[in-house]
Each structure stands twice: as structure tokens, then as C-alpha cells.
Amino acid sequence: MSANQEIRVFAPATVANVACGYDVLGFAIDSPGDEIVVRNSNKPGLQITKITGDDGKLPKDPTKNTAGVAALDLLKHLGMLDRGIEMEIHKKMPFGSGLGSSSASAVAGAFAVNKLIGEPLSKRQLLPFAMAGEASADGAWHADNVGPCLLGGIVFIRSNEELDIAQIPAPKNLWAAVVHPDIEILTKVAREILPKEIPLENATQQIGNLGGLILGLIQEDYGLISRSIHDVIAEPRRQKLIPDFYKAKRAALSAGALGFSISGAGPSVFALCEGEESARKVGAAIEKVFKEIPVNCQLHISKINPHGVHVVS
């Protein structure tokens, strides 16, 4: 690579808390996502030279910026904190949408810098550094957005503490309709609304459904996927934070969705569908419900994105 070459990467939005996969499952979609550009610099250390699309909200101090923290954590690990690197961050997805915005920045930051310095680590090995970036924004240590954003596809988290994650092959014709209504949900509120204790019976139902969803995905059994996409833990509590949630859910299921639930901590919602045509129909039905309230919203139709973060030319 020439000294003045630059690397531009794209890190996609992700859907975490996939219904019964609350806290253990996430998947990547094609767009929206964040872009980060890095290039070598004569000035030692990492500098964030430009941020766009953030309405001036993000700090340029790399020690306080999600992408910066991820990159610095990686460089520190490699003993390369003195390396001169310039970083530009182009936020192309909204904050607090439930689509893994901070994860996308953290993953893009670690991935871009790793590429620039000659790719000493594999994608998989970048996980803890991206997690550190995400944790700096979010305060929590969760791989359910970072994992799929980095690796692509559907990612299952056995344990966040042990960073024990596994990729699940996505059925070929599995599509998502993701709708982001323009309302604000504070992650703190979405977390506090969950109880500390839940009925054992609910845990058993959730476990049954999560196992069914994993088997359904692996066996490409859309019927089993559909019977399994139910969240009896987070969704019944968090739905109150999203206007007309159940109306949107009924609309999605009536239009043929396999299942429907909240993306991350909301306010975005997602439906899984068999095929693009179904996803478009379902997405339109969900969008209609929000627009009638009226709440403005953005619709994203996407196959499960198998690639995760990648270099763009």
C-alpha cells in the first residue's frame, strides 16, 4: 500500500434481540450503515479529522468517540499507538434507532485501522476491540450488534462475558423488513422497563422458541421459524414505548410476515419474511400503520447480509 492510500469501509446496521433471541441473537442487513475512511499520517497517533452526518453530536477526541476507542484499543493491543492515522467518520444511520448505530461505528473503526496497518488480525479477532468501542458508547458489553456487524449473517451469542459467538447460516430466501419510526427511546428507559425477575414459565417458553428458531434457521424450515418468533420477555414490556406496536405487528403478520418484533431496544421494528416480494409487502404494511399515526419512518428491505463490514472502493 502506498503511504498516501486511503481505506474506506462500510459497516452495516444490525437487528439485535431477534424476538425470542433477546440478548443472544443478531443479524446484519444491507443498509443503512456507517462509512469510515482512514489514511496514514505523518503526525503520530490517531486523529479524527472529520465527522459528517452526526449533527455535530459526536466528539472528535478519539478517546471519547466510539470508532476512536475501538481503533485505539486495537492499536494499543498491537503496541502501535504512535502510528500516525487520520480517520473520517460518515454517520449514515440515526442514533438511538435500535439498529446498532454505535456498533457500526465501532466495528468500522477497528476494521478500517486493521486494514490500513496490513491486516495483522482476522475479522473474528477484532471482536473484543469493536466491543470495547461499543461499550464506550453504550456502557454495556453486548455482542449481539457488534457480532453480526463484523461477521455478517446471523450471529448467536452463547456468552458475552466469554465472547463465545457462533454464526448460523441464514436460509437463502430469508428477508427482513425493518422500519425505523422517528421517535426517541432512551436505552436506559428500555433497559429499566425490563424486570429483574421473570416467571420460570416464560423462561421455558423463550428457551423453547429460541431453540426452535435456531433449528428452523439451520433446517431452512420457514414454518418452524414462524412458530418460534415470539418474545415473551422483552417485547411485552417494551412495546409500550412504540406507538401502535401491536397494530403494526398485526399488519405485518396479516401481510405474510413470518414474525415481527422490536429491533434492539427499539424504536425500530423488524419483520422476517420468506422472499423479497413478501418483505416489500410487509414493509409497506408496517410503514402504513406508522404514517397513519402520523409518525414519520424509514423502511429498509434487505436480505440477511452475509458479509458484515467490508472495504468499499
Add this chain to the structure above:
Amino acid sequence: MSANQEIRVFAPATVANVACGYDVLGFAIDSPGDEIVVRNSNKPGLQITKITGDDGKLPKDPTKNTAGVAALDLLKHLGMLDRGIEMEIHKKMPFGSGLGSSSASAVAGAFAVNKLIGEPLSKRQLLPFAMAGEASADGAWHADNVGPCLLGGIVFIRSNEELDIAQIPAPKNLWAAVVHPDIEILTKVAREILPKEIPLENATQQIGNLGGLILGLIQEDYGLISRSIHDVIAEPRRQKLIPDFYKAKRAALSAGALGFSISGAGPSVFALCEGEESARKVGAAIEKVFKEIPVNCQLHISKINPHGVHVVS
């Protein structure tokens, strides 16, 4: 079939509540198990003519006998309650062992009668009738013993209410060491010891481990299986009912077991192992702990039994 031909079937013991698979997972082993013999009779209706191995504890009235209820439920469904059938029940496994004794009888009863009358239903279709037999003994509607006893292999229960179950392929070299210590645990006590509510954090851990176990089984990843076999819900409470449970667990893991937990509601315990040699070593280590107490016990070493109930000659 000639009018005086008889059918002899064998239904195997099963391990349910497979650690993190509490209430959703079960598997069949080769032995012990129950045998049932059925033959045509000139006297209308089902009669239980002989029961062995039960110390006189089981009723010969078919409406009060687990195998009888399963068979009658099937015959009623088929409109054949008048059919003359003689049934002999040979109990070859202990009651209240946590090895699915009543399920084995229920499955054998339904399966044997279905064979005798020309096999109008598939194995899978016999599930609700065997469940009815099991429920008559146990009072609960659980498929985690009946499912694997009927179908063989490892069976996952998405929902007992919907009878939505799926078979999971067993890794080729997966063996179980099952030890039945001669102590009594009343199912009622084992159930009442479980709380009505559990911490959300425990539910999430259990969900993570259950997903990991399913993926590990499907991908034949013994490391992932081993990392996933943990029960944070039932085992910590029920272990008190089994003397030196943790000593036996330590012995099993030290001897190389992938994981160790309680079979069903106990008192039997099981270890999953990679290979027969490992299972024999682990089984001996567990046996030694119980014998030192001293508690008498029976050891069963078995591959995961892929067949379930079957006709024997």
C-alpha cells in the same frame, strides 16, 4: 399377521432436562427399558393379563395403567375400543429414577397396539397418545421423555402445548454415562423446589447455553457442547436432593466428561462424553462417588440411541 401372533416391543429409558435443556430437551439411551407384549384376543376390549418387575405396584386395570391408558387413547381415537387385545407389561427399569420409566411404558403401550392392529399411524402420530398415558401417571404434559423414547435420538420440544417437537441429529461419537443412585426423590418435591420466578439474567444465560448446545450438537462441535452444558435454573436447586452431587460432578468432569447434570427430576445423573472409552471412565468415576457414601447405584453406558421404541423378536 396370523390371529395368534404376538408383538413384543422394547421402549428405552430417556434422559430429559438435559442441563440447559431443562424442560425442552431429551435423549434416548440403549438400556434399561420396558418391554410390552400384545396379542389378539377373542374377548373384546383391552386386558392387561400380566405385569412383571413392578413389585405388584402397577394396576392391571387398563384405565389406571400408564401403558393401558396410552393404548386405550389410541384405540378410542381409531374407533376400535372393542378390539380384543391382551397386553403383558415387563417393567425392566425402576420407578421414580428420573429415566422416564412411565414414558417408556406409555410409549411401548401405544406402539405395540398400533403394530398389532396393522400400523394405521406413524410413530410420530403416536405422540399424543403416549403423552396421554404418561400424563395419567405423572400429571404433567411433557414430551421430553416421551418424544425421544418414541422417536429416538435427541429430541427438542419447542412447545408441549402445541406438541411441536423436532429431532436433532446426534454427533456420531456422543456417548452418555447414566448413573441411578438408589435413593427416592418424589417428583412433587423436585417440582416444588423450583421457584416460580427466576432472575432475568439466569434466563438469558440458560438461553445462551441452550442455543450453544443445539449448535454444538448439529455442528458436532464437542468444545461448544461442553461450554454449553450448564443448567443455572433447575440443577442448583435440585442438586440438594442428591447426596454428594457436586462431588460426583467434579469427578465426572475430572475424568473427561463434556458435561454433567441431573437426569429428569433425578435422582439419576448423566454425563455426556466423546467416545465410549471416555464414557466408561466417567461412569466409573461417578459410580465410585456414590459407592463411597455408601449409596448403591446402577451404571448405564450408552451411545445416544437413534431408534427409540422398536419391535424385538
